[in-house]
Amino acid sequence: MDERHLQIKGSLEAIVQARHFVHQAALDAGLSEQAAHHCALAVDEACTNIVEHGYRGEGTNQVIDISCRKDDNGFVITVLDDSPAFDPLAVPDPNPAASMNEREPGGWGVFLIKKLMDDVVYDRQNSRNRLLMMKRL
Amino acid sequence: MIDFQISRLESITLVELIGRVDSSNANLMGDALNHEIDNGNVNLVLDLSRVDYMSSAGLRELVSAYKKVKRLDGDVRLVQPSPRVQEILELAGLDTVFQTFATPLEAARSY
Numbered sequence: 001m002d003e004r005h006l007q008i009k010g011s012l013e014a015i016v017q018a019r020h021f022v023h024q025a026a027l028d029a030g031l032s033e034q035a036a037h038h039c040a041l042a043v044d045e046a047c048t049n050i051v052e053h054g055y056r057g058e059g060t061n062q063v064i065d066i067s068c069r070k071d072d073n074g075f076v077i078t079v080l081d082d083s084p085a086f087d088p089l090a091v092p093d094p095n096p097a098a099s100m101n102e103r104e105p106g107g108w109g110v111f112l113i114k115k116l117m118d119d120v121v122y123d124r125q126n127s128r129n130r131l132l133m134m135k136r137l
Numbered sequence: 138m139i140d141f142q143i144s145r146l147e148s149i150t151l152v153e154l155i156g157r158v159d160s161s162n163a164n165l166m167g168d169a170l171n172h173e174i175d176n177g178n179v180n181l182v183l184d185l186s187r188v189d190y191m192s193s194a195g196l197r198e199l200v201s202a203y204k205k206v207k208r209l210d211g212d213v214r215l216v217q218p219s220p221r222v223q224e225i226l227e228l229a230g231l232d233t234v235f236q237t238f239a240t241p242l243e244a245a246r247s248y
Contacts, residue, residue: 012161048160096230105200108193115228
């Protein structure tokens with residue numbers, strides 16, 4: 001499978017495009033329907049965090065770049081954005097065993113990405129945030 | 138795309154959700170639940186059997202509604218989460234928090 005690219009606006013309404021793009025690319029790379037769903041959900045969560053926290057809901061003039069490729073290890077999704085440097089993987093995981101009194105309603109997006117994908121890496125590339133999410137084939 | 142059907146079933150409020158719940162529309166689901174709660178309908182049943190996609194934005198609204206009705210001696214009970222929804226409920230440890238039933242009537246009669 002050749003590497004594929006998609007650029008979306010930094011808005012919540014645009015994320016569905018990323019979801020469909022990744023789902024189809026994952027299927028084309030040979031992943032199962034369930035694994036493709038995991039990839040789509042992971043990119044949804046990554047883009048939602050960028051729009052809500054990185055672009056603070058004002059990213060309609062900004063973009064998110066998504067690419068998908070297949071390599072020897074698996075199916076790799078790369079998400080690039082232009083918000084200030086922020087490592088989502090440095091945020092402590094919420095505790096699924098915590099009582100409801102101790103829980104905040106939100107904060108599960110990155111946790112789900114980590115659980116649904118086999119490897120997740122954050123770094124900075126050309127002054128952009130880059131999140132790589134890999135699902136083994 | 139998400140759609141709602143809200144009705145009374147026995148003594149509870151049944152909210153049937155249809156479609157996909159994500160960050161672009163989860164607030165609509167939250168608004169609908171809050172509207173019911175604010176009108177005193179704190180015993181809620183959510184039929185999730187026709188929700189084929191839910192992201193953490195949906196979980197956030199479920200937990201918010203749960204915390205709100207619990208303070209008012211109510212509850213949120215679920216009907217048939219689809220396998221995809223059940224998976225994220227389990228990952229977030231919510232499958233043991235929300236009582237789940239096979240049919241809306243069973244859920245209604247559990248109150």
